[in-house]
Amino acid sequence: MGLLTFKGGIHPFEGKEMSMDKQVVELWPTGEMVYPLSQHIGAPAKPLVKKGDRVLRGQKIAEAGGFISAHIHSSCSGTVKAIETRRTSGGNMVMSIVVDNDGQFETVDFSQNLKPLDTLYTDDVREMIKEAGIVGMGGAGFPTNVKYSPKNENDIDHIIVNGAECEPYLTSDYRRMVEEPDKLIAGLTIAVNLFPKAKGIIAIEDNKPEAIRILREKIGKSDKLSVNVMKTKYPQGGERSIIYANTGRTLNSSMLPADVGCIVSNVDTIIAIYEAVCEGKPLMERIVTVTGDAIANPINLKVPIGTNCNELIKAAGGFLGDIPPKIIAGGPMMGRNMVSLDVPTVKGLSAILCLSEDVVSASETTNCIRCGKCVEVCPSRLMPAELATIGEHHDTDKFKKLDGMECVECGCCSYVCPAKRHLAQTIASTRKQILAMGKK
Amino acid sequence: MSELMNVSSSPHVRSKDSTSRIMLDVIIALLPATGVGIYNFGFKAFLIIAVTIASSVGFEYLSCVLMKKKPTTRDLSAVLTGLLLALNLSPDVPLWLPIIGAAFGIIIVKQVFGGLGQNFMNPALGARCFLLLSFTGQMTSFTYDSVTGATPLAVIKAGESADLTKMFIGTIPGTIGETSAAALLIGAAYLLTKRIISPRIPFMYIGVFTVLIAIYALATGVADPLYFVGEELCGGGLMLGAFFMATDYVTSPITPNGKLIFGAMLAILTFLFRMFGSSAEGVSYAIIICNLFVPLIERFTVPTSFGKGAVKYE
Numbered sequence A: 001m002g003l004l005t006f007k008g009g010i011h012p013f014e015g016k017e018m019s020m021d022k023q024v025v026e027l028w029p030t031g032e033m034v035y036p037l038s039q040h041i042g043a044p045a046k047p048l049v050k051k052g053d054r055v056l057r058g059q060k061i062a063e064a065g066g067f068i069s070a071h072i073h074s075s076c077s078g079t080v081k082a083i084e085t086r087r088t089s090g091g092n093m094v095m096s097i098v099v100d101n102d103g104q105f106e107t108v109d110f111s112q113n114l115k116p117l118d119t120l121y122t123d124d125v126r127e128m129i130k131e132a133g134i135v136g137m138g139g140a141g142f143p144t145n146v147k148y149s150p151k152n153e154n155d156i157d158h159i160i161v162n163g164a165e166c167e168p169y170l171t172s173d174y175r176r177m178v179e180e181p182d183k184l185i186a187g188l189t190i191a192v193n194l195f196p197k198a199k200g201i202i203a204i205e206d207n208k209p210e211a212i213r214i215l216r217e218k219i220g221k222s223d224k225l226s227v228n229v230m231k232t233k234y235p236q237g238g239e240r241s242i243i244y245a246n247t248g249r250t251l252n253s254s255m256l257p258a259d260v261g262c263i264v265s266n267v268d269t270i271i272a273i274y275e276a277v278c279e280g281k282p283l284m285e286r287i288v289t290v291t292g293d294a295i296a297n298p299i300n301l302k303v304p305i306g307t308n309c310n311e312l313i314k315a316a317g318g319f320l321g322d323i324p325p326k327i328i329a330g331g332p333m334m335g336r337n338m339v340s341l342d343v344p345t346v347k348g349l350s351a352i353l354c355l356s357e358d359v360v361s362a363s364e365t366t367n368c369i370r371c372g373k374c375v376e377v378c379p380s381r382l383m384p385a386e387l388a389t390i391g392e393h394h395d396t397d398k399f400k401k402l403d404g405m406e407c408v409e410c411g412c413c414s415y416v417c418p419a420k421r422h423l424a425q426t427i428a429s430t431r432k433q434i435l436a437m438g439k440k
Numbered sequence B: 001m002s003e004l005m006n007v008s009s010s011p012h013v014r015s016k017d018s019t020s021r022i023m024l025d026v027i028i029a030l031l032p033a034t035g036v037g038i039y040n041f042g043f044k045a046f047l048i049i050a051v052t053i054a055s056s057v058g059f060e061y062l063s064c065v066l067m068k069k070k071p072t073t074r075d076l077s078a079v080l081t082g083l084l085l086a087l088n089l090s091p092d093v094p095l096w097l098p099i100i101g102a103a104f105g106i107i108i109v110k111q112v113f114g115g116l117g118q119n120f121m122n123p124a125l126g127a128r129c130f131l132l133l134s135f136t137g138q139m140t141s142f143t144y145d146s147v148t149g150a151t152p153l154a155v156i157k158a159g160e161s162a163d164l165t166k167m168f169i170g171t172i173p174g175t176i177g178e179t180s181a182a183a184l185l186i187g188a189a190y191l192l193t194k195r196i197i198s199p200r201i202p203f204m205y206i207g208v209f210t211v212l213i214a215i216y217a218l219a220t221g222v223a224d225p226l227y228f229v230g231e232e233l234c235g236g237g238l239m240l241g242a243f244f245m246a247t248d249y250v251t252s253p254i255t256p257n258g259k260l261i262f263g264a265m266l267a268i269l270t271f272l273f274r275m276f277g278s279s280a281e282g283v284s285y286a287i288i289i290c291n292l293f294v295p296l297i298e299r300f301t302v303p304t305s306f307g308k309g310a311v312k313y314e
Ligand code: SF4
Pocket: A367, A368, A369, A370, A371, A372, A373, A374, A375, A384, A385, A413, A416, A417, A418, A419, A420, A421, A423, B254
């Protein structure tokens, strides 16, 4: 009762018990490492190394290619083998730096990046976040230093850590909250201190009582930080949903969270901020959940960025039986279908989910029976049934008039549809078309 | 290794709900009322139900084949249409009548417009109203315990009083499935708890209707207003209509507010038909008429999208 939440949403099969209680295991890759120059929103990074160069773990190998862009660091030591296009998990070919990993993990001295905390100005902290190449690690990959430099600094009153982890199967954020609460709290404190009026909220769904307990205990009495408990419901961790649940403020697609005084960050991102500012460490690794009913030993891995995904699968005991029909980068609701495992781990990869059954291609689309379920669950309060039909007819004006551009692509509508219509897919592709037209 | 796996965009999981599962649930929810109907009216009721369902499914299959479409009989919607139509028939109709009804409902009302989801009128109700207009005699003669009698609502309309307990349990003359408010409510509870139907339409319908009837009872000085309201609620096809036919997905608004308006409109029309019309019944016509207004209702009740008009925070 009285839990924070939003209107709409669904309760999909959670699947978290497979990996929830598995302690994070470090993976030290043996194969070649691939660093795509586009692991973030914005301009691709520009290489700072060339073929034949020796690089160290932690060395900056590519620098931000624009204001909205991010540096990239090597996560192993070795020799640059090539700078060429490589396939990424989405199937695209992206210019990448390929490093022949020598297995030594010879590391640069991070202490040279450090400055005493009490001498830091807020802009120094932002600079350190930028230097560390931190981007939003929930998947979107927006450069964190840009996010933490809004125009209206004085209006920011909430920094919300997204500990909802509302996507089924994912447990990487949970493990981080349970295993490294001190880093999370310290990172959040740093973030909060960037703004004169900000308070920090760690927002967690009520299906993670252990994380709530530990973080509450560690925070103790504080007027700056608190833990908020939210109802377990998808997409509770969606940016608009989580802001609404925790502050009652609403925003639409033309606004940024900063417009309503909020900044929302992923758990991993906040910990990366801590490591950048307090340990001088750049973003070189992340937690990836490798799970699904087709995986022998579901696991949470601390993986150096650039590691080949096949190595992750191997670390999880490989597949049970044949190669599963469905391998997803991320969660089942918003993750992307992987066309190959021969792709690198990137900053935004939260999970590799392997399912032995492809329920989507197994189900057949039938006529819309107008049950209204899609309307009920849509967190953006749209009419997915109508929007998808309009999308099929490419009527972009009507699509915009019915606020189709407000869709957050959460997938709830497709999930509930008894006629198995591909609602979210159709709406998402119509949105993309319209956005592309607008850019021209 | 660059094996191509099944490529599709998110979401990659689906709920277990399916069209046929939902139809099955509605059929299950109608079983208590069907049972009471058969118990009440005997084997002839069973025969009518069987013939109506069989011919509905048959016509569905036939029209799909003729229109060169994949047969949609497996989604169970034709079974449901057949059952609903049968429950709306008098147990005394000759067996050829439901066959004509099924043909009209399935072919004219449903398939000609493109099949499930495309029809603007509930096929079972469309068929019933068609039969009422064409075969009024057969459709409105009701025997109960071998006595030809008027339905309780007709009795009340004539200014007398009926037995409310019997009306609630269902041991009264009427159509096969409408007589037992109790059995229908059990089915309704099943649909509501399984969230197959939203309470918006039926609660609004019954709620507003109750208020209107109560006002009418007080205004016209009926002897026992409370009893009168009870009779109007249990009598006729109100429960069957409110929970099982007004909630038909295809022919009711998909917007939350639209459902409320739809329910209120039904209540007003039913009230007008029953109190001021020539026949004691009114539910079927009310639903059919409101079906026609659904596109209009939807147009005016498009939900406000989240964050619409949100202001920047300063
Ligand atoms: S959930 Fe599917 S069947 Fe129901 S109204 Fe929406 S699109 Fe139509």
